[in-house]
Amino acid sequence: MDRKKTIRLMVDDWLHAVERQLDIAQCNDQERVLYVAGQLREVAEDGDKQEHFLESLNDNLHLQLMNNNFNNFNHLVDHALLTEQKRKEIEEKKKKLNPDSSNSNTVGGS
Numbered sequence: 001m002d003r004k005k006t007i008r009l010m011v012d013d014w015l016h017a018v019e020r021q022l023d024i025a026q027c028n029d030q031e032r033v034l035y036v037a038g039q040l041r042e043v044a045e046d047g048d049k050q051e052h053f054l055e056s057l058n059d060n061l062h063l064q065l066m067n068n069n070f071n072n073f074n075h076l077v078d079h080a081l082l083t084e085q086k087r088k089e090i091e092e093k094k095k096k097l098n099p100d101s102s103n104s105n106t107v108g109g110s
Helices: 003-024 029-056 059-065 073-097 101-106
Strands: none
Touching (some): 003 029, 029 059, 029 073
16 A cells, blocks of 8 residues: 555544544534644644654664654654664674674784
């Protein structure tokens, strides 16, 4: 499924969930409009925060994260931290498996 369809489905699901909640709360039309407007404002602000955060990352991490959909800013930050932690673990494993080549070249070289 492409990204646009995924987003449309997420929006539809969100709208139906909000509609049910507002029905249960017995909100009038004005209250519904105010609530939804506030929610949409938060989503837009969250999207701006995500975009700004992605742009501030180093290129490799930015590239790894940019093609993912994140539910919110916190989810993006959590994923970025986990990705960076995994990168560091892999780097440490490489160091253990491949000792520094400059040290191995000088041992017994004379």
